[in-house]
Amino acid sequence: HVQLVESGGGSVQTGGSLRLSCAVAGYTSRSNCLGWFRRTDEQEREGLAAIVIRDGRTYTADSVQGRFAISQDSTKNTLFLTMNTLKPEDTGVYYCAADLTDAGHWRRFSDFRVRGQGTQVTVS
Numbered sequence: 001h002v003q004l005v006e007s008g009g010g011s012v013q014t015g016g017s018l019r020l021s022c023a024v025a026g027y028t029s030r031s032n033c034l035g036w037f038r039r040t041d042e043q044e045r046e047g048l049a050a051i052v053i054r055d056g057r058t059y060t061a062d063s064v065q066g067r068f069a070i071s072q073d074s075t076k077n078t079l080f081l082t083m084n085t086l087k088p089e090d091t092g093v094y095y096c097a098a099d100l101t102d103a104g105h106w107r108r109f110s111d112f113r114v115r116g117q118g119t120q121v122t123v124s
Contacts, residue, residue: 001027002025003114004096004117005022005025006095010122014087017086019083020036020094020119022079028053029101032053032101033112034079035070035106036068037095037096038092040091048081049061067086070082083121091124092121093119095117
């Protein structure tokens with residue numbers, strides 16, 4: 001049973017950076033994906049990025065390409081989302097998610113079997 005705990009959210013000025021972390025506890029297949037989503041005033045749930053645990057292959061939404069990057073540590077137990085050049089419209093609740101078996105569905109929050117509780121990011 002996989003459990004996820006996000007951290008690293010907070011308040012930042014426009015143009016600033018944050019790095020979100022997601023501790024992944026429990027077993028998840030190396031062939032599965034981990035991902036990051038957010039909920040903003042404009043979108044209920046937006047897929048931002050995903051990574052295949054085994055080979056580190058990544059997927060990133062066009063809306064954040066070039067500003068956000070997903071990564072994992074060498075133990076593959078911690079997932080990161082590095083966010084640069086933050087804008088007020090990036091304000092929202094950010095969630096990590098785990099146990100997606102089909103990487104082609106990385107934008108679908110509901111297809112990840114495990115989701116975190118979320119961490120607030122505020123850009124002003």
